[in-house]
Amino acid sequence: MARICELTGKGRMVGHNVSHANNKTKRTFLPNLQNVTLLSDVLGESVKLRVSTHGLRSVEHVGGLDNWLNKTSEAQLSLKAQRLKRKVAKAIVAATAAVAA
Template sequence: MARRCELTGMGPRTGNNVSHANNRTKRRFLPNLCKVTLHSDKLGEGFKFRIAASTLRTVDHMGGLDVFLNKAKDEQLSPSALKVKRKLAKAS
């Protein structure tokens, strides 16, 4: 399973472990993915996503799943999130 946020497309980043002696070795920084069920107000149902914790805070800050998906770019969304976005568009 890909380590990628379904709503923002955030994936692993690369960097270095730096020791006390300043030796550098490559490492990966993985996103903090959580399995959550987000509720849509317009559709009246919940949808399960695997999203980053930072994305969950962003969705709450923006006012919910409906508002977030309306403003999100289609390139960043997963296929399951795109289906929900299309359902929202039809319901409006």
């Protein structure tokens, strides 16, 4: 399983450990990924995603999963999140059509 956030695309970064003697050794910085269950208001169901804590705070700041998916480009999302975004968009269109009729 790749260590990449499904919502923000945040992945591992490469850097150096630097000793007191200024020796540099390669190391990786991994994102703080959490398995979370987010609720979709439009779909009325919960979705399990692997999200970084930064991504989770961003979702809460924007106002929920549905708003985050509408705001974010598909290039940044994982395949699972892209499918979820399309599903939410269809549900929004269906809901507005039902209200208009």
